[in-house]
Amino acid sequence: MLPADVEALRRAVHRVATLGEDALSAAVVHTRPRQLVRGEHLLRAGEPATQVAFVAQGLLREYFGWSSGVERTKAFIEEDRISGSLADLIAEGPSSANIVAEEPTRALCIPFVRLRELAADWDDWDRFGRRATEALLLRKADRERELLGMDAEARYLRFEQLHPQLAGRVAAKHIASYLGITPVHLSRLRRRRRDRRTATR
Numbered sequence: 001m002l003p004a005d006v007e008a009l010r011r012a013v014h015r016v017a018t019l020g021e022d023a024l025s026a027a028v029v030h031t032r033p034r035q036l037v038r039g040e041h042l043l044r045a046g047e048p049a050t051q052v053a054f055v056a057q058g059l060l061r062e063y064f065g066w067s068s069g070v071e072r073t074k075a076f077i078e079e080d081r082i083s084g085s086l087a088d089l090i091a092e093g094p095s096s097a098n099i100v101a102e103e104p105t106r107a108l109c110i111p112f113v114r115l116r117e118l119a120a121d122w123d124d125w126d127r128f129g130r131r132a133t134e135a136l137l138l139r140k141a142d143r144e145r146e147l148l149g150m151d152a153e154a155r156y157l158r159f160e161q162l163h164p165q166l167a168g169r170v171a172a173k174h175i176a177s178y179l180g181i182t183p184v185h186l187s188r189l190r191r192r193r194r195d196r197r198t199a200t201r
Contacts, residue, residue, distance in 0.1 A: 001108070005033050008056035009108050012080045017131045023124040030114040036101035042083070042109075049088035049095040051109045055081050058105025059169055062097050063177070073178035075139075076102070076166055084112070086136060102170055147180055155179045156189045 001009075006028055013019055013027075033056070036042060042053060045065060053060070060077040062085075074097055077083040085095040089112040118125040146155050156179055160167075166175070176186040 001028060001031060001033055005031075005056055005106075005108055008080070008106075009054055012054040012056075012082060012108075013128060015080055016082070016135060017124070017128040019124040019128065023118070023122045026122065027110060027114075027118055027125070030118075031108050031110045034107045034109050036105045036107060038101055038103050040101050042099040042101065042105075042107060043085065043095050043097070045096060045098050046094050049085040049093065050111055050113070052082060052084040052089070052112050052115055053099070053107040053109050055079050055083060056106040056108050058107075059102045059166075060099055060105060060107070061102050061170070061174060062099050063174075064096070065098055071174075071177055072180075073174050076163065076170060076178070078166075082132065083107070086133070102174070152179065152181045152185060153189055153192075155181075156186070156193075160193075 006024075009028065009031060010019075010024060013024065031054075034042070034053075036058070042060060043049065043051070055077055057079060059079075060083050062074040062077065062083065064072045064074060077099075083099055085097050085099075088095045088097075115125065115129065119129045120126075146158060150158070159175070159179060172186055173183045176183045179186065181189075
């Protein structure tokens with residue numbers, strides 16, 4: 001890998017847990033960069049889920065799709081974040097989700113089986129695996145609270161607070177599907193927000 005890729009891998013891993021250089025080097029030899037153009041899939045539903053991806057540059061979107069063409073966005077994965085269908089990786093089955101690049105993206109991919117081997121050989125990687133799983137569970141709990149305990153406007157406001165930079169990077173229809181509303185409803189919420197800001201000036 002390029003030195004910039006190694007540094008990007010270090011940043012992404014260290015967001016979760018600090019690794020020694022030897023432990024990081026042990027992963028580098030199993031990691032392969034993949035360059036994606038906008039709209040290209042890293043993984044499609046039904047394909048074997050085998051890889052964990054660290055986003056070095058760009059933006060990925062995880063989503064569920066139906067034969068009717070309807071999509072429901074699961075998550076947006078930004079730089080220095082981790083993507084992969086964890087439940088399907090653990091089950092060693094086909095992916096239930098799709099992962100697509102929303103802009104030109106460089107992903108650093110490592111086989112999940114290699115991460116398991118690293119966790120068995122290195123305490124640092126074992127700790128990384130546990131903390132990454134804990135972080136995922138906390139994000140899932142937050143997502144459930146949003147969808148089940150907040151109305152659409154509250155979900156939109158929280159999205160604005162947590163992800164202000166995504167509005168200009170992601171199509172409105174994908175933000176709407178992430179929030180569980182229609183694009184028309186999202187447009188109304190945005191207009192209401194603009195009107196309130198104007199009224200308070």
